[in-house]
Amino acid sequence: MPPFQSAIKKLEFDRILHRISQLASSDPGRERAHQLFPKGSPDDVVAELQKVTDAKELLIQEGGVPLDGVKNITPQLKKTSIANAVLSAEELLNICSTLQASRLMKTYLGKKRPERTSLQDLQNSLLVDKVIEYNISQAIDEHARVRDSASKQLRTIRREIVDVSSQLRDRLAAILKRVSEMEFLQEEIVTTRDGRMVIPVKTEFKRNVPGFIHSTSASGATTFIEPAETLELNNRLRELHIEEQREIDRILRELTEQVREIGPPLQVALGALSDLDVIFARAKYSVELIGCAPVVVNDVRLQLVDARHPGLLMRHRRDEVVPLNVSLGGNVRSLVITGPNAGGKSVALKTIGLLALCVQAGIHISASDASEFCIFDDIFVDIGDDQSIEHDLSTYSSHLVNLRDIVQNASGKSLVLMDEIGAGTDPEEGGALAISILTELGQRGSITVSTTHLGMLKAFVHQAEGMMNGSMEFDQQHLRPTYRFVAGIPGSSYAIELAERMGLPSQTVHRAKSYLGAEKVNLEELLLDLARRSQKYDQQLSALAKERSQTTALLQEYQKKMDEVRKETKEIQREAMRKAEDIVARAQVTVEKVVKEIKEQRATSISIKQAKAAIQQTREQLQTEQEQMAPRSDAALQVGDFVLMPGSTEVGEISEIKGNHATVLWRHGILRVRVSTLQKTDKKKAETDRRSVFDLPLQAQSEIDLRGMTGDEAVQKVEHFIDDAYVSGLRKVSIIHGKGTGTLRKRIAELLQQYRYVRSFRLGEWNEGGSGVTVVELHDK
Numbered sequence: 001m002p003p004f005q006s007a008i009k010k011l012e013f014d015r016i017l018h019r020i021s022q023l024a025s026s027d028p029g030r031e032r033a034h035q036l037f038p039k040g041s042p043d044d045v046v047a048e049l050q051k052v053t054d055a056k057e058l059l060i061q062e063g064g065v066p067l068d069g070v071k072n073i074t075p076q077l078k079k080t081s082i083a084n085a086v087l088s089a090e091e092l093l094n095i096c097s098t099l100q101a102s103r104l105m106k107t108y109l110g111k112k113r114p115e116r117t118s119l120q121d122l123q124n125s126l127l128v129d130k131v132i133e134y135n136i137s138q139a140i141d142e143h144a145r146v147r148d149s150a151s152k153q154l155r156t157i158r159r160e161i162v163d164v165s166s167q168l169r170d171r172l173a174a175i176l177k178r179v180s181e182m183e184f185l186q187e188e189i190v191t192t193r194d195g196r197m198v199i200p201v202k203t204e205f206k207r208n209v210p211g212f213i214h215s216t217s218a219s220g221a222t223t224f225i226e227p228a229e230t231l232e233l234n235n236r237l238r239e240l241h242i243e244e245q246r247e248i249d250r251i252l253r254e255l256t257e258q259v260r261e262i263g264p265p266l267q268v269a270l271g272a273l274s275d276l277d278v279i280f281a282r283a284k285y286s287v288e289l290i291g292c293a294p295v296v297v298n299d300v301r302l303q304l305v306d307a308r309h310p311g312l313l314m315r316h317r318r319d320e321v322v323p324l325n326v327s328l329g330g331n332v333r334s335l336v337i338t339g340p341n342a343g344g345k346s347v348a349l350k351t352i353g354l355l356a357l358c359v360q361a362g363i364h365i366s367a368s369d370a371s372e373f374c375i376f377d378d379i380f381v382d383i384g385d386d387q388s389i390e391h392d393l394s395t396y397s398s399h400l401v402n403l404r405d406i407v408q409n410a411s412g413k414s415l416v417l418m419d420e421i422g423a424g425t426d427p428e429e430g431g432a433l434a435i436s437i438l439t440e441l442g443q444r445g446s447i448t449v450s451t452t453h454l455g456m457l458k459a460f461v462h463q464a465e466g467m468m469n470g471s472m473e474f475d476q477q478h479l480r481p482t483y484r485f486v487a488g489i490p491g492s493s494y495a496i497e498l499a500e501r502m503g504l505p506s507q508t509v510h511r512a513k514s515y516l517g518a519e520k521v522n523l524e525e526l527l528l529d530l531a532r533r534s535q536k537y538d539q540q541l542s543a544l545a546k547e548r549s550q551t552t553a554l555l556q557e558y559q560k561k562m563d564e565v566r567k568e569t570k571e572i573q574r575e576a577m578r579k580a581e582d583i584v585a586r587a588q589v590t591v592e593k594v595v596k597e598i599k600e601q602r603a604t605s606i607s608i609k610q611a612k613a614a615i616q617q618t619r620e621q622l623q624t625e626q627e628q629m630a631p632r633s634d635a636a637l638q639v640g641d642f643v644l645m646p647g648s649t650e651v652g653e654i655s656e657i658k659g660n661h662a663t664v665l666w667r668h669g670i671l672r673v674r675v676s677t678l679q680k681t682d683k684k685k686a687e688t689d690r691r692s693v694f695d696l697p698l699q700a701q702s703e704i705d706l707r708g709m710t711g712d713e714a715v716q717k718v719e720h721f722i723d724d725a726y727v728s729g730l731r732k733v734s735i736i737h738g739k740g741t742g743t744l745r746k747r748i749a750e751l752l753q754q755y756r757y758v759r760s761f762r763l764g765e766w767n768e769g770g771s772g773v774t775v776v777e778l779h780d781k
Contacts, residue, residue, distance in 0.1 A: 151250075199227065
């Protein structure tokens, strides 16, 4: 049997090909998809995988691929090689569609950068012939009918056909009317026989209507007669149809000659389009299963990282399929997997084999890109039951036939997969045969993966060089499989535990255990204890990994906050420095002005007194600004604290704090202000005159600009703006939101409709900013 044939059948590789063919865009592409086959050259495999990778990248960037128009035109191209052969309109339309697809695909591939990619050779093979494509599309419509515009002669003929047909129908209508009045007609219709227009006459009156009899109905009750009066017109119409067909034949012959000239390059382009179609179908398949290209290695080894069986991914969500992680090669080339029935042993076996087939066929696999595959010369599989009554093969005999083929043909570059090796016969004899086969394959260097329930095989593998035990994890608490592979530890079959779980009488279960013998029981208990500890350590490792991930996230967040604090601190320092420089500059100007005045007035007592007063005033202003620049802590303010307002030297006492506002007792009254505008001070407060209560916002404005803000930011700004404007006594304010899409204007309008301080609002007039501004009128306080 040719290499890989048995593995393709037993591992259901054809299901993968079927899915890829469904993703192809054309019939030639679907045909090529079913022809995908494992390659034996590492360079060829790498090249094919790279093509799919490049196609996938292009597919994600550019979207759909223009391959729908590709038709199987090989028969048409062969037809053009025959002398005097003429393609039909439908055949020419298929060629035009393929030419168009070739042109569009060449442009599509040209979007890939850098220009030199794995798809470059295929792109160079595509044919672009706009002249022939145009000629065919102008001559033949989408229904494969030759257009009137295909030639002047054809247009003239068809116009005359319309005119003659119209005259003929008019003449026949008159005849019908006349004959109908005589009650000679079977039906008042005009029909055709042999391409000529006739009228249906009752057979008994056929001799009463002059003309030519063409045929009769099946019942013989109706005779179809071509009236003698329409003979000439019918003849002319017939001649015109013959001329029309002759002109159509001439047009199709000319187009066929044009196609014949580009036959060879068009055949090459068709092959390239078919290859591209199956490449992009594989790319779509890769996107579908979140696949990737593994690393192809030269030495004989195999490493699967987070691998999933593609068949399971077709039926289940990705998070429902447990990934497989296994590594073979180097010093360990043989793996024996043990564990309970329905625990996932056979699925693991099939996953390894099927993914190896996919890789060598140039198909991305559902695994991490850290996975590694060597190129096998063949894959041998002994899975399932090949028993045959016809060929006198029992289950065990069919396994022996497969094992014989494996031993005879497997090499050091082969992958061997054996399910339930040594089963189906006496356990001791079957185990001995399994050990012998594994030893033989190990000496050859084959990569071997087997499953078994035989205890003696587990013990042998544990001590054998180049072999490794593995197991499918089993949840002992709930007695159900987890389908997770554990390397290095043999697993128990859990046959008795499952029997007890399924309800077998306890005395039967205990009696079964007693028959096992002390050594067997101890071994099983040891395996169970190893499995329990492994699960416990895995849970601890998982918890530690989660905690580490959370700690890392917190550290990153802390670092981000620290960076923001440093940035804000630098901004504050720069602003403080700028203000300090401004203070110094103003002080310098004041001093220079005072000195100049003293010199000009020759230092009279009055001028000196005025100069001192000016300097004192400047000193007080500088002190006030320095206090404003000093950092303040709003959170530290409490009832009884003495505070200053920005720009004022008057001291007040906080009597009440509610939310973001505080009530402050000043010398001339009581004010309610925002807490954020107050500065704590140690100065003694002056006497407080508690005469009135009113709101005093900081720097109330009559206009606010919201352009560039999000809807939520704008709403928050407008709320503060309206509050400040209202308590300041403003009656009319403007909100600038810009024109744009109108979204921000709509959000502001919704806010203003329900705001209690708003009396009315409208869009601005032409001199107020138009629809980019909303003018708001506020209630009186």
